Structures are given as C-alpha cells and as structure tokens.
Amino acid sequence: MSKDKSEYLINRKDNQYEVVIGLEVHAQVTSESKLFSTSSTKFGAEPNTQVSLVDAALPGMLPVINEFCVKQAIKTGIGLKAKINKRSVFDRKNYFYADLPQGYQISQFKDPIVGEGKVILDMPDGQKEVGIERLHLEQDAGKSIHDLDPKNTFVDLNRSGVALMEIVSKPDLRSPDEVNAYVKKLRSIMRYLGTCDGNMQEGSLRADVNVSVRKKGTKEFGTRCEIKNVNSIKFMQMAIEYEANRQVDLIEDGHSIDQETRLFDTKKNETRSMRSKEDAHDYRYFPDPDLLPLEVSDDFIEKLKSEIPELPDEKKKRFIEKFKLSPYEATILVSDNETSNYFENVIKKSDVKLATNWIIGELFAALNEKNLEIIESPISAGNLSKLINLIKDGTISGKIAKTVFEHMMEGDKDPKKIVEEKGLKQESDPKALEALIDKVIDDNREKATEYKSGKVKLFGFFVGQVMKVSGGKANPQLVNKILKKKL
Amino acid sequence: MSEITKQSLSELIKNIKDKKLSSTEVTKAFVERSEKSKKLNAYVTEDFSAAIDKAKKFDQNPNLDLKLPGIPMAVKDLFCTKNVKTTAGSKILNNFIPTYESTVTQNIWNEGAILLGKLNCDEFAMGSSNETSFFGCVQNPIDKDLVPGGSSGGSSSAVAAQLTPITIGTDTGGSIRQPASFTGIVGLKPTYGSCSRYGIVAFASSLDQAGPMAQNVRDCALLHEVISSYDEKDSTSIDFKRNNYVKELTNNIKGKKIGIPKEYRVDAMPKEIEDLWKKGIDYVKDCGAEIIDISLPHTNYALPTYYIVAPAEASSNLARYDGVKYGFRADGENLIDMYEKTRSEGFGAEVQRRIMIGTYVLSSGYYDAYYLKAQKVRKLIKNDFDEAYKKVDAILTPSTPSSAFKIGEKTNDPVSMYLNDIFTVPVNLAGLPGISIPAGHDAKGYPLGLQIIGKAFDEQNLLNIAYAMEEKINFKNKITDWWIK
Numbered sequence: 001m002s003k004d005k006s007e008y009l010i011n012r013k014d015n016q017y018e019v020v021i022g023l024e025v026h027a028q029v030t031s032e033s034k035l036f037s038t039s040s041t042k043f044g045a046e047p048n049t050q051v052s053l054v055d056a057a058l059p060g061m062l063p064v065i066n067e068f069c070v071k072q073a074i075k076t077g078i079g080l081k082a083k084i085n086k087r088s089v090f091d092r093k094n095y096f097y098a099d100l101p102q103g104y105q106i107s108q109f110k111d112p113i114v115g116e117g118k119v120i121l122d123m124p125d126g127q128k129e130v131g132i133e134r135l136h137l138e139q140d141a142g143k144s145i146h147d148l149d150p151k152n153t154f155v156d157l158n159r160s161g162v163a164l165m166e167i168v169s170k171p172d173l174r175s176p177d178e179v180n181a182y183v184k185k186l187r188s189i190m191r192y193l194g195t196c197d198g199n200m201q202e203g204s205l206r207a208d209v210n211v212s213v214r215k216k217g218t219k220e221f222g223t224r225c226e227i228k229n230v231n232s233i234k235f236m237q238m239a240i241e242y243e244a245n246r247q248v249d250l251i252e253d254g255h256s257i258d259q260e261t262r263l264f265d266t267k268k269n270e271t272r273s274m275r276s277k278e279d280a281h282d283y284r285y286f287p288d289p290d291l292l293p294l295e296v297s298d299d300f301i302e303k304l305k306s307e308i309p310e311l312p313d314e315k316k317k318r319f320i321e322k323f324k325l326s327p328y329e330a331t332i333l334v335s336d337n338e339t340s341n342y343f344e345n346v347i348k349k350s351d352v353k354l355a356t357n358w359i360i361g362e363l364f365a366a367l368n369e370k371n372l373e374i375i376e377s378p379i380s381a382g383n384l385s386k387l388i389n390l391i392k393d394g395t396i397s398g399k400i401a402k403t404v405f406e407h408m409m410e411g412d413k414d415p416k417k418i419v420e421e422k423g424l425k426q427e428s429d430p431k432a433l434e435a436l437i438d439k440v441i442d443d444n445r446e447k448a449t450e451y452k453s454g455k456v457k458l459f460g461f462f463v464g465q466v467m468k469v470s471g472g473k474a475n476p477q478l479v480n481k482i483l484k485k486k487l
Numbered sequence: 488m489s490e491i492t493k494q495s496l497s498e499l500i501k502n503i504k505d506k507k508l509s510s511t512e513v514t515k516a517f518v519e520r521s522e523k524s525k526k527l528n529a530y531v532t533e534d535f536s537a538a539i540d541k542a543k544k545f546d547q548n549p550n551l552d553l554k555l556p557g558i559p560m561a562v563k564d565l566f567c568t569k570n571v572k573t574t575a576g577s578k579i580l581n582n583f584i585p586t587y588e589s590t591v592t593q594n595i596w597n598e599g600a601i602l603l604g605k606l607n608c609d610e611f612a613m614g615s616s617n618e619t620s621f622f623g624c625v626q627n628p629i630d631k632d633l634v635p636g637g638s639s640g641g642s643s644s645a646v647a648a649q650l651t652p653i654t655i656g657t658d659t660g661g662s663i664r665q666p667a668s669f670t671g672i673v674g675l676k677p678t679y680g681s682c683s684r685y686g687i688v689a690f691a692s693s694l695d696q697a698g699p700m701a702q703n704v705r706d707c708a709l710l711h712e713v714i715s716s717y718d719e720k721d722s723t724s725i726d727f728k729r730n731n732y733v734k735e736l737t738n739n740i741k742g743k744k745i746g747i748p749k750e751y752r753v754d755a756m757p758k759e760i761e762d763l764w765k766k767g768i769d770y771v772k773d774c775g776a777e778i779i780d781i782s783l784p785h786t787n788y789a790l791p792t793y794y795i796v797a798p799a800e801a802s803s804n805l806a807r808y809d810g811v812k813y814g815f816r817a818d819g820e821n822l823i824d825m826y827e828k829t830r831s832e833g834f835g836a837e838v839q840r841r842i843m844i845g846t847y848v849l850s851s852g853y854y855d856a857y858y859l860k861a862q863k864v865r866k867l868i869k870n871d872f873d874e875a876y877k878k879v880d881a882i883l884t885p886s887t888p889s890s891a892f893k894i895g896e897k898t899n900d901p902v903s904m905y906l907n908d909i910f911t912v913p914v915n916l917a918g919l920p921g922i923s924i925p926a927g928h929d930a931k932g933y934p935l936g937l938q939i940i941g942k943a944f945d946e947q948n949l950l951n952i953a954y955a956m957e958e959k960i961n962f963k964n965k966i967t968d969w970w971i972k
Contacts, residue, residue, distance in 0.1 A: 053586075053587060056812055057807040057812070058567075058585070058587070058812075058813070059567060059573070059575070059580065059583065059585070059688045059689070059807070060567045060585075060589060060684070060685065060686040060687050060688050060689060061685075061686075062684060062685055062720060062721050062722065063722065064719065064720060064721075064722050065722065092803050094802075094803050094806060094849070096806065096809060096823075096826055097822075098811050098822055101807060101811070101812060102806065102807050103803070103805075103806020103807050103809060104803055104806060153822075155811070282850055282851050284802075284803070284846065284849035284850060284851070284854075285849075285854075286799060286803070286849055286854070286858060289691070289692035289693035289723075289800050290689075290692050290722060290723065291722050291723075292722055292723060
C-alpha cells in the first residue's frame, strides 16, 4: 500500500517503532488589551511599560474578564469545528515564580470554554483528521531575563496577563511532517479568523510537545515525555526526531521511559530533562473566587458564528469545484487568507489556469527570493492580471512574459507599458514571419535537406533559430505553423 | 451641646449642617482624643495633620449637601488608601504605600468624609482578638487588657472609645460583628456583592465583605448607604437596586416573622448568652413581630467548612506577598531562599498556620476530601437558609458565644479562638447580611450582642428590625476612659 511508504517509523534491528505526538499549542489572542486588565498587549514596548495594578498583582486588585478575548476564543472554537461550552470556569494554577506576580496563573482547568473539535490536514497521501481535545483561555506570565546581569534576574511584566488560548490536540499525530502540517493549519485557521497572528518570532505561537513511542502494531501508548515551550515548527520537528530516537534507544537497551518534562536545546539539537514526574508541581487548582463562572448564551454564540469568514477547508472546496484547481493547487492558494485574496483578485479579470501557474510558480519563487509576504508583493493583483491577459491574447509569449515579470518585480509597473517601452511585443504578422523563416532556411540549406530526408528532430533547431533571429519576439505558434509549411 | 466626641454621627452631621460646628472643630476634637488614647493602640497609621488640613479646606467652601460633610473617620488598615501606608496588620506590608484607593473608601471621601488614619486589625484579618497584628494588641475601651475582638479590633475599639465617630471594617467570618459585640457597638456585614472588594487587601475572596461599624443603627444605615455600590472593577459585585437606607429606616416591624434556629443552642453555651437571647426574643415580640422556631440543620458543619474554604483561598491570595515586587523582602541565597525567608519573617504565626492549612486542603489527593467537600457543605448551609426564609423574614441569634476575653487568654488554643465565630461564620458562607447590636451586659459588665441575619439584599429590613430592637433595648455602653486617666 502506498500509505506504508509515507509512514514515519524508527527502525532498530528487527523492531519498528511508531511515534505518537500530541501538541499543546499556546496561541496569543489577537486583542488590544489583556485578558483581565486594560493594559496594552503591543509587542516590543519598553520593559514594564504595559503593566497595570492588576498585572503587577498589587494588594486588593481584582481581575475583570475582557469580553473581546472570550469572543476570540469562541470564534477559534468554531473554526476548529468544536463544541462551545456555554459555561466555563476560571481556575487558579498556583506556583511561585518571579515573573508570576499573583503567585498563580488564571487558567481554565476542569471546565474549558471550548471542548472537542477537529483539524483536517492535507498530507501528500491524502487527508488526515487530527482531534482537538479542548481549548481554554489563560493568562501569560511575565518574562524573566537572566542574561543582563551576572547575579540578578530582571523581570519584564509586559506580557503578564496577556490572553493565551491553549489548544490541546489528541495524541493523533504520527510524524514531524504531520506536526508541521498541523501547526500550519492551525495557524492558517486562526489567521483567517483574526484570532491569533501566528507570529512565532514574537512568541505569539509556541507549543509543548508530547512524544511517546510504541512498537508498530501496539495498541497501548508508551510513556510520554513533554518537551516544553518550543517556539518554531522546525525546532518542534527536530525535537521530536531527537526525542523519539532517544526513547527508542532506551527501550532497545532494555530501559523504561520516565515520564518527565524536558527542554529542547536548539544549539545542541537535543532534549534534556527538566523535572521528573515526582518533582512535578502540585498546582493546587481551584476555581478563582474573584471571578464568577463564565456563561455565554446561544444568541451570543450564534452571532459569533455569523461573523466567521470562509475558512481554508471550505475555500479549498470552492476553489476545486468552481475553478477546477487540483487539490494541490487549491491547498497552496488557501494556505493563508492574503494569498487566496490575491488569487481571487487576479482571476477577476484573467484566465484561472494561467493565474494559478503564475502565482504558484513565478510569483512565489520571486517573493521567496526577496523574503517577502504576499501582501508585500511588488506586483499588485491587478497588474499580474494584465500580464496574464497579454499572454492570453498573444501580445507577448510566455517567455517574454517572464522578462516583463522581472521588470514588474522592480516596481509595480503596468506590464503594457513595459512591453511598449522595451519593444517586447510579439511578432504575429505572418508575412514578416515568413520573411524571417525564409532567411533562416536559406542560411541553413544543408540542415533543411537533412530534415526533408527524414531527420525530423531538426525541426526544433529551426524554431530556435527563428526565435533567436526575432529576438524572442516571434509568435511561437505561428512560427511552428509556417515552418512546417515551408520545410 | 454635648462634648463633640460623644456625639453620634447623625448629631455631628446635623451640627455641621446647621453650622453649629465646623469640620475643623470636629476633626480636631477626634484628633485630640485619639492623641490621648494611644494606650488603646487602635491606630497603625495616624494621618492627623493632613486630616486637620483637609477639614480646614472643607470649611472654606463647605458642601453641606454631601452625606458625610467634613466628618473625620479612621478606617481599618485593610482598605488601600492612596498615598497613605496600608499594612493589613502585617510586617510584610509594613512599607507599602498604595497609589490607588479602594472603592469603598473612595465612596466615603466622595461624600465629604476625611481620613483620620488607619486602624489596627488582625494580620490579613485572620484572628478574632486583634492579637495577631504585627503592630500589637488593641485594648478594649470597656476594660483594661480585654480584647476588642477581631479582626476589626482597632475599628471596634476606636468607635467604642469615640476616637472616630464611625468606621468601616471587613467581615470574612465575623470580623465586624464579633468585635462590635465585644465593644458594645453596632456592626453590619452586608450581603456578599453589596460592597466592592476592589482595593481591599484580600483574605478569602468568596467571603470577604466590607461593612459599617457605628454607635447606633441609624449611623450604621447611613454609612452603609454610602459604601454600598455596584463596581465594575469587582466581578463579584452585584448590580441590584440599593435602598435609601436612612430615609427608609423605620421601627415599625409589626408582623415580621423572626426565626429562632434551634441549632444555635450550642453545648455549654453560657447562661448569660441564653438569657440574652431570650431577652432578645421578648424585645422582638414587644415590637409586634412574630417568633417562629426554625431549623438550620447543617449549622454544626459551618465552622469546619469555613476553616477549609477560608484558608484555601487565603493560601492563594497571599502568594503575591513574595518579596519580589513590593513590601518586605529578606535577602536570600537564591530565589527560593529569598521566598522562604521573606515569608517566614514577614508573616506571623496565625497567617502561616492558615497558609499551611489552605495549601494542604488544595493539594492533589486531598482536594476532593477537603475543599470540594467543603464547597458541597457550603451549598447545604446556604440551602438551609433558603428553606428558613420561606417561613421567616429574618433570624435572631446571639452574636458570640461569650463576652470579650482577656488578652492572651486564648492565644495558645486556636480552636477555642475559632469557636468564637460559631454564630457568625454561617452567614458569610451563605453570603447573607448580618448585623450585631449591643443588647446587654454580662455579670462582669462586659457588653453582649445579638445578631440578626437577613435575606440576601434585604439590608433595609435587617436595619429596621435592629432599629426597632435598639429602641426597646436602650443599651448604654459603659466607657470609663480608664486609659486616659
């Protein structure tokens, strides 16, 4: 079966091991202010400039829930096709740390705002469904800075109290590639919804990765290790790779796996033990008495449902059905909202097939080279559409179009003007072409004779010569037609 | 006109409004008496000169439409007061000066009152005798070396000794009503959600409630009217229609049904308390109200439930006092060492005891057996009251199982200390309003209080019953000024 080929297995002697992965993704809620206070959440501000009395846990200060963050969490739940819990409870997770001013984090433990849902992954060998266990809202902690002073640790509370969504997957992932696809899909859904910007450099998206291994065909899960706070997809993949192999080696050597929390060292590319199960914190969760249970009505949820935009899965389906794109093309074009918007703007006035190829091919390559996002593209959707129309109506050849495209990348110029200014218009006048072709045949008499005596391969040579002489401007279809006649 | 400090709040307001007294005269009188009363140790922080300045400023352009025009007032040191040190009776906050004002005190200043200073209390309001304060015991003006009750002990002492015409305390398990009872004054614990908790140093969030302490019921009603408000900054604040408690105050309680819960006849209750309760029943009958025997079957479980719920919340609420951001810090080898030293040196023994109890009952493996079970029992206790209120309008009980005891008498026996709250604690667990009014004296001449428990949000009815009874009881507090001579 083809499925077996893409299975991610770790081989040792006679044994094959399957890797079981579950993710706890921490996604920062896109919101002007924090989960329980009115301080700003803007990234990059001077340390401790976005800290309210509540965030710094001064005596007598009380949390007040930010309704917008609740809406964002519910929207995300809808995007994950999940059950929205009309009643959820905020709990206190108690532990001491210098960047946790209250001495507890307000989180949701027993009754999260969002229950079970699912995410569909597009893998090379087909679709895969990954279960979502839950989504809950919680506060972020502040930041401890250990490297500014040899003896002291500095604390920045700007992040303290920022709203996070913790999205917990079921242990349904089986390979680093699936993890890659899962995180990207999750990010795509949240970006469509505007609930999380997914910016991993700024820490808006990070994950705790749970990894265990088991012999292929086994039903029970192995003992898992949790790799804390990994902040890029690449590191997640590297950490899983390392951790899975480490566990397999232990088992092969007759050891058992200790359930523990580990850290991924990105420089050494290895995971290291942080604390064992025995040392695990007892967080003493209990409902926060400063907050009443959070109750939302059906109307509230319905209203939010009506605000949900078309999401990647539905958009992909529409693109395939309406525009006859391949699943591969559709997957790429819907991967983020900006790309699909760009695509839909281009095809408003131009050929779908050509537009798809140009966006996925030339445009993506050029943007990649310049390290630009599609919204930063030097070529507007309108001008790309014009370029495609110039190809379609025969004004320029596909080859010339690439030259025009390069000029357009320098600055968003109208392709028609570039064609005119540079004299790149295609030669489609049969008479002019005939003259050109006659000359080429004259100049290559011997080859023409060889062709006529059966060396058909030489046809390409003649086409090439004609194109060369025309400076690439000759209409290739016409050249073919006339050459065939003349030869 | 009688001596200024002997006047009730209502008299003082009338005299200021009638321009017979200025705010400066009144403020100076209370400042002078407070200065002479340092032996009581009622104050943690005095703000006397600022108070006199504020009074002078008030007199320059007096706004006599306010409810507390130019009235000086000291408040419990659990309320955060902007630019005035707020300690919660603890070493760990000994250097803490808030940059903000609690909603309750802000409401008071908005009505024209003037801060005299901050009153002593048990550390983080954990205590029933004011003996756990880092700033030392408070003397009860009734007699030398007698506790004033707690945790609002500085408050009760200050009102009874007339160092402040009126004050506010906080009540988590009886901390307003028990000290009121011990000092012969009136103390009201409002319905949970009636007064904002914003800016009050938290002890147990689901139980804490601020309330007025006064010389009489009318004054109490007036201050309650000022402090009770809906506040968006407190998520547990409740937006209900508040009465004009003074305007609607009446001694006509004819036909009201008053419940007498049989479970409050606890074992070994002193005869004096039993007799006081009987007298109370007679007063109520005299007022034309009807007495109905009721049952609150889970009363016995209230105290153990309270001593699980309150320490659990406290253990978490007090985690923020870690030496990192503000307050006392002891140097340590590393972060953990600093935490341990700061909290061992910064918190007193009773606070540490409750943090440990609270941490224990929330620990995994014990949570279900203690905290979760306590929450279920709490619900049953509330249900008891709900059942009772189908038959009665209010409930009458003693405020405390005894009169005030001597300083040091119970410090080595925490359980006997906790038993002091046996009649007051169920009220907090059920979130109901309760008021203690002075109702008589024991053989030693120490005051005894009766408690009236009302329906949620029914403070008006509660105050009316207290007002009617007060008239019948005609209590006179025996204050000899022993500490001044």
